[in-house]
Amino acid sequence: MIMIMTTTMNMTMTMTMTMITITTTTVTTTMRTYGAPGDDVPIPLDAAGAAIAQFMLGAWLWVAGQQVGSLACTGLGYWIVFDAFGVAVGKVLPVYLASGKMRDGLRRSYGNGRLETVVLFAQAVYLMFSAVYVFKETVEHLLLSAGEGHHHHPGDETVVIFGIDFPVILLFTTFLSLVGTALVFENNTKLVTVTGNQLPSLSSILNPSRYRYSAHATPVTPFARIWANPYSLAPVALALAILVISFIIPASQHRGLDLVLAAAEAIAMFQLAYPACVTIGTVLLQTSPPRGHASGRMEAFLRAMREIERHPQVLHLPPPHIWQLTPSTTDPAKALVVTLELRVAPELADEDVLRLTRWAWERCTYALGQGPKEEGGGGGGGVTVGIVRG
Numbered sequence: 445m446i447m448i449m450t451t452t453m454n455m456t457m458t459m460t461m462t463m464i465t466i467t468t469t470t471v472t473t474t475m476r477t478y479g480a481p482g483d484d485v486p487i488p489l490d491a492a493g494a495a496i497a498q499f500m501l502g503a504w505l506w507v508a509g510q511q512v513g514s515l516a517c518t519g520l521g522y523w524i525v526f527d528a529f530g531v532a533v534g535k536v537l538p539v540y541l542a543s544g545k546m547r548d549g550l551r552r553s554y555g556n557g558r559l560e561t562v563v564l565f566a567q568a569v570y571l572m573f574s575a576v577y578v579f580k581e582t583v584e585h586l587l588l589s590a591g592e593g594h595h596h597h598p599g600d601e602t603v604v605i606f607g608i609d610f611p612v613i614l615l616f617t618t619f620l621s622l623v624g625t626a627l628v629f630e631n632n633t634k635l636v637t638v639t640g641n642q643l644p645s646l647s648s649i650l651n652p653s654r655y656r657y658s659a660h661a662t663p664v665t666p667f668a669r670i671w672a673n674p675y676s677l678a679p680v681a682l683a684l685a686i687l688v689i690s691f692i693i694p695a696s697q698h699r700g701l702d703l704v705l706a707a708a709e710a711i712a713m714f715q716l717a718y719p720a721c722v723t724i725g726t727v728l729l730q731t732s733p734p735r736g737h738a739s740g741r742m743e744a745f746l747r748a749m750r751e752i753e754r755h756p757q758v759l760h761l762p763p764p765h766i767w768q769l770t771p772s773t774t775d776p777a778k779a780l781v782v783t784l785e786l787r788v789a790p791e792l793a794d795e796d797v798l799r800l801t802r803w804a805w806e807r808c809t810y811a812l813g814q815g816p817k818e819e820g821g822g823g824g825g826g827v828t829v830g831i832v833r834g
Contacts, residue, residue, distance in 0.1 A: 485542065491535035491629060498528035498621060505618055508611045515581055516686055516705040517610065522574035523679035523709075524618060529567045530632040530675065531625055537563060557770040557779070564634065564771075565728060568720035575713030582706045589699075607695025608702055610686060619683040622676065627666045632675035638771040639719045642672050678712045723771060730767035733776070741777035741812050748811040752786070752804050757796060760787035769825050777812045778825055784808065785830045797831050805829045 502524030509517030540546065541556035625631045636642050645668065663669045670676050682705065689701050733742070753761040765783040768776065786804060788797065808827045 485539050487539050488535055491531055494625060494629065495528045495531040495536060498531060498625065499525055501614075501618060501621060502526075502528060505611070505614055508614055512609050512611065514608050514610060514686075514702050515578065515585060516682070516702045516709060517615070518581070519574070519578040519706055519709040519713075520615075520618065520679060520682055520686065522571075522578065522713075523682065524622070526567065526571050526574065527622060527625055527631060527676075527679060529570065530635075531629050533560070533563055533567055534631060534634060535629055561724060561727060561770045564638075565721070565724040568635070568717050568724060571713055571717035572721055575710045575717060578706055578713065579710035582703055582710060585703055585706075589703075607698040608690075610690035610698075612687065612690055615683055615687050615690070619680065619687065622680045622683060623670070626670045626673065626676035626680070630669060630673075632673060633669075635675055635720055636673050639723050641674055641716060641719060643674055643677070644672075646671060674712075674716055678709075678716065682709055682712075727768050727771050732766045733768055733780070744811040745777075745782075745808065748807040752784075752807060755800070755804075757788055757792060757800050758786050759789060761785075762787070778814055780812055780814075780825045782808055782812070782825075782827045783830070784828065785832055787832050787834070790833045792833070801829050801831060 502521045504521075505524055506518055506521030509515065509519075509521055537560060541560060546556055645663065663672045670680065685705055689698065689705070693701060749761065749764065752758060762785055764785075767781050769779045769781050771779075784804060786800065788800070792800075805827055808829075812825070812827070814825055814827065
C-alpha cells in the first residue's frame with residue numbers, strides 16, 4: 445500500500461513539474477516580445493516636449509478662436525490637441541510601457557499592448573467627440589444667422605461688419621508645428637496602418653493607369669508621408685486654408701467661409717475617427733477576426749483544428765474562442781489569442797493528456813506563427829489548451 449501511494453505521489457509530482465515547464469515556456473515566449481530585461485530606454489525628451497507644447501498650442505488656439513468668433517480656429521484647436529496625443533501615444537507611451545516597472549509578467553501575462561490599444565482608442569474617441577461638437581456649433585451658427593438677428597456669441601455683430609480678426613501669427617505657428625510633428629515624429633502612422641486610411645499617392649491620382657498597382661505603396665519622401673497620412677494632412681490643409689482666407693478674402697465673406705471650413709472640418713474629423721473607433725473597438729471587445737484575416741494564417745489554423753479534431757483521443761472539439769490582443773501593424777496572426785477545449789475520454793491516462801495538450805498547443809502556435817523557435821515568434825498573443833474529461 446505504501447509503495448502504491450509513493451508511486452502515485454511520484455507520478456503526480458512528475459506531471460506537475462511537466463505542467464509547470466509548459467507554462468513557463470509559454471510565459472517566456474510572451475515576455476520576450478515586450479523586451480528582455482536590461483537597462484531601460486529613457487523617455488525621449490524631444491517627443492515629450494513636443495507633445496506638451498502641441499497641447500498648449502491647441503488650447504491657446506481654441507481660446508483665440510472663441511475670442512475672435514472663428515469656429516474654424518476653434519476646431520483647429522481640437523486638431524492640435526489630437527496631434528499632441530498622437531506624439532505622446534506614438535513616441536512616449538511605448539517607451540514608458542517598455543520600462544522595467546511596467547513589465548509585470550504576473551499581472552499582465554500578455555504584456556502592455558492592451559494598455560496602448562486602450563489609449564489609442566481614447567484618442568480616436570476624442571476626435572469623434574470633437575467632430576460632434578464642431579458640427580453642432582456649425583449648425584447652431586447657421587440657424588442663428590438665418591434667424592431674427594440673435595447671435596450666440598457676444599461680438600458677432602462686429603464679425604459680420606468688419607470680418608474675423610484671425611490670429612495670423614498663431615495660425616502660422618500652428619501650421620509649422622503640424623508639419624514638424626509629421627516630418628520628425630511621423631505622427632499618427634499607427635492609426636493609418638490600423639485603419640487602412642492611407643491616401644493614394646499624388647502620382648497615382650494624376651496618372652491612375654500607370655500607378656494602378658502602386659497607389660498605396662509605402663511613401664518614401666517626407667512630404668509624401670504627410671500626403672499619405674490623412675490624420676496629418678487634414679489639419680495642415682485646414683491651417684493653410686484659414687491663412688489664405690485671412691489674407692486674400694474680403695472681410696465681408698469671412699463669416700460664411702469660416703462656417704464652411706468648420707463644416708468641412710467636422711466631416712473630416714468624423715470620416716477619420718469613425719473607422720478608427722470601429723477597428724480598435726472591435727479589438728477591445730474581443731470579437732473574432734474575419735476568416736481571411738491575419739495574413740492568411742487563419743487558413744493554416746483551421747487546418748490545424750481539423751487535424752486536432754481527427755485525433756483518436758479527442759472525442760469532441762467545440763469551436764475555439766479567438767480574439768485579437770492588439771490591432772497589430774505587422775503580422776496580425778501573432779497578436780491572436782486562442783482558447784481551445786478538448787473533450788477526451790474519462791479513462792484517458794494523465795500522461796496521454798499532457799502529451800495531447802502539448803501536441804495541440806504546438807500545432808496551433810506554429811500555425812499562427814507564434815512558435816518560440818521561429819524568427820520573430822510571439823507577438824503578444826498566445827494559445828491556451830484546456831482538457832475536459834467525459
